């Protein structure tokens with residue numbers, strides 16, 4: 001089934017936040033945010049702005065009736081700066097005016113005097129100063145310290161990955177509308193309606209039942225609206241609470257890029273030990289996560305980095321430690337993969353460096369250490385592995401030896417163009433690592449005409465979750481898709497939602513939908529059985545016809561619905577699902593946190609221009625473990641999009657903050673994202689369909705985040721191409737590998753390459 005939104009999307013008729021008809025009297029909001037990354041506010045002058053044309057009111061922390069606090073995991077984030085600013089872009093005041101233009105014009109008239117304080121942008125500097133968001137955590141299996149003695153080869157090094165701007169097409173925003181008796185309805189572009197409701201509740205002091213949050217869909221989220229949509233919702237709700245008027249804030253692109261956090265940059269140290277058979281015996285890694293100025297979701301992101309520190313490999317002795325470091329950048333946040341990609345990049349770097357030292361292809365080490373069913377992760381869970389199946393199928397199906405031979409032949413024939421190839425196996429755990437969040441709910445109503453409406457906690461953000469929810473209703477009831485409507489996500493219909501995140505949305509909300517539909521159907525079957533004087537077990541529904549022991553009856557879906565109603569039996573149900581069997585004990589850092597894992601292997605080939613440093617991704621060919629895909633079209637879209645986004649992170653997207661903590665890459669003129677021309681010339685997805693049972697909805701495994709990590713293969717493909725130009729080169733493990741950096745890596749004349757918050761040494765190469 002194609003995405004149910006495709007018709008309105010292509011006609012431009014889909015409703016996003018900015019398409020909601022605006023009520024008369026709506027006030028438009030705009031933020032005055034800190035121009036300084038760290039300092040003490042000496043004086044805030046609002047007079048000129050207050051007298052600016054169309055301005056109705058300007059709000060600061062003094063106007064807050066609840067608490068000036070929006071921190072989700074840790075209460076360390078002020079909505080408005082009170083006495084100190086902690087990052088460039090931190091909200092200080094909110095202008096409310098009659099038009100959008102007037103509000104933004106008035107913002108420019110606000111003056112602020114700030115006494116500057118020391119600005120920290122480097123996580124290692126923050127860690128050295130003890131500026132940590134939470135105490136460090138260590139995951140451990142075996143005894144890595146003792147295991148070095150059993151290693152024949154030991155390699156150490158550092159790795160660095162930069163941040164990534166979410167660049168959802170729809171910018172952040174919210175619209176608040178006053179109701180009776182102080183109730184506020186909030187339309188928000190959020191992945192987490194309940195997170196918005198909680199944040200607004202804190203700031204306004206209103207109980208959660210006074211706050212209705214409604215979301216039709218988002219124009220993309222990618223993690224950027226898991227927590228960071230709260231700010232704008234809290235601001236407009238506060239404006240409505242104080243003025244009694246509707247208030248709207250739809251951020252401009254530059255406001256959005258400047259004021260919101262991004263993927264966490266990581267700076268890491270690794271040490272890896274192998275025996276002579278290339279088995280990884282020991283691995284130690286230390287991660288320095290650049291959290292930004294407040295916690296946001298950083299502790300959870302850091303946790304997932306630790307969970308994925310060994311990617312697809314079984315390592316008997318591994319110790320992984322992570323520091324979440326407080327810097328003066330906007331609070332960094334969830335981004336597709338949620339710390340997993342950062343962890344995987346480091347183990348892949350360690351393997352690549354070991355391969356460098358041994359003069360072999362990294363794939364030899366990768367292949368020898370893939371997880372097998374029954375192997376244990378460093379957090380104690382035993383794996384049900386498809387790692388070898390994906391790898392082997394990729395090798396066979398795409399004829400990997402021929403691919404490698406073609407690369408070698410091309411490189412023999414070309415001096416100034418070189419190809420590179422890399423394998424990227426991926427293993428990603430599915431479930432929120434915070435066990436509590438793994439619950440979902442659905443509300444299903446069957447109307448007397450036989451049509452059905454379903455509401456869940458799932459947010460449609462382009463990933464196609466509503467289509468999957470509809471498919472669950474369709475196949476559980478045995479009715480036509482045209483009879484089913486998926487409603488907006490609304491906190492009055494579905495309470496206490498987990499954010500649509502962690503790739504788990506279709507599983508959690510789909511299973512809840514299945515539970516609700518099954519309960520209604522069971523009651524309907526009971527009614528039919530009574531009518532026919534048979535047992536309910538002999539009744540089934542298929543294509544809207546009612547069957548008795550496989551024989552069609554005169555009853556159909558619609559007449560049975562009416563009959564059920566006439567018998568005064570409920571045609572509505574609220575379903576609740578909680579993932580079974582998962583647990584994690586943080587005191588020992590062991591447990592079974594994931595419902596299941598998703599596997600895959602990608603083979604990436606690239607061509608670099610060794611004169612200019614520019615390059616192309618020739619192909620990404622992969623085998624992906626779908627379990628049994630319930631919607632191949634949607635899943636393919638997720639895979640392709642994930643790969644391109646991962647390639648963007650690894651190759652061209654370069655978040656640049658200067659020493660003063662000001663974002664230099666603050667617009668699309670200075671921040672390059674993949675366009676259609678940077679998409680690999682070929683993406684081939686081969687489905688690994690497995691038979692064993694799993695906890696995914698209809699056995700169709702989660703597909704949101706895992707494919708992003710195939711993009712890491714492009715970094716190592718480029719690195720391989722550079723080494724094919726000159727085998728003596730040792731390009732540092734610093735992403736993104738922009739064309740400039742490819743060029744510098746090809747001709748390492750300078751002793752160092754400056755990255756945004758790490759300086760990595762380049763080993764001098766022999767002359768060509």
Ligand code: MOS
Nearest residue numbers: 223335336501502
């Ligand atoms: Mo997603 S990065 O789990 O919002």
